[in-house]
Amino acid sequence: MYARPFIDSLDFAANGKQIDTQVPVAGFSRLQDVLDNDQGNLHYQLQGSKDNQGRPALDVSIDGNIQLRCQRCLHALDYVIRHDARLLLCDEATLEVLEDEEEFDGILADAHLDVLALLEDEILLNLPISPMHESGACQVREAEDKQEGKQHPFAMLEKLKRK
Numbered sequence: 001m002y003a004r005p006f007i008d009s010l011d012f013a014a015n016g017k018q019i020d021t022q023v024p025v026a027g028f029s030r031l032q033d034v035l036d037n038d039q040g041n042l043h044y045q046l047q048g049s050k051d052n053q054g055r056p057a058l059d060v061s062i063d064g065n066i067q068l069r070c071q072r073c074l075h076a077l078d079y080v081i082r083h084d085a086r087l088l089l090c091d092e093a094t095l096e097v098l099e100d101e102e103e104f105d106g107i108l109a110d111a112h113l114d115v116l117a118l119l120e121d122e123i124l125l126n127l128p129i130s131p132m133h134e135s136g137a138c139q140v141r142e143a144e145d146k147q148e149g150k151q152h153p154f155a156m157l158e159k160l161k162r163k
C-alpha cells in the first residue's frame with residue numbers, strides 16, 4: 001500500500017526540503033475520469049524554495065506517461081507529462097492579489113498539505129481539454145476515410161434523380 005505523503009508546506013519551503021519519488025498513476029483518484037487505464041508510474045519532485053522576494057514556494061516537477069482517452073475514437077492515447085511549476089505559499093489575502101499578478105500560481109499554505117492532491121491539481125490543470133490522436137493514428141478517422149471511399153447510398157439517389 002502506497003503511503004500518502006503530507007507535508008507542512010511552510011516548514012518544507014523554509015528548510016529547502018525535497019521529495020523525489022515515483023507514484024503509481026492509480027494513486028490519483030480524480031485523474032481516473034480522463035484516463036483510459038491507470039497503468040504506469042509518474043515521477044515527481046517537490047522542492048522547498050523561495051522566490052526572489054523571499055516568499056516561500058514549492059517547486060513542483062512531474063514527468064511520466066499516462067494513457068488518456070482520445071475524444072474522437074475513445075481509444076487509449078499516450079500522453080507525456082512534463083510539468084514544472086513554482087507555487088507560492090500564501091494566505092488567502094495574498095492568494096487573491098496573486099491571481100491578478102499571474103506571474104506565479106499560489107496555493108494556500110497548509111501545515112498538512114496533501115502532496116498527491118497538489119500534484120493531481122497540477123496535472124489536471126495542464127491536460128489538454130480534448131485530447132485526440134493525430135489524424136493518421138486515430139481509429140475513427142481511418143474508419144471514416146474508408147467510408148468516404150465508398151459511394152454513399154444517398155449520393156446514388158441524387159444521381160438517379162438528376163437523370
Ligand SMILES: [Zn+2]
Nearest residue numbers: 070073133138
Ligand atoms: Zn483516436
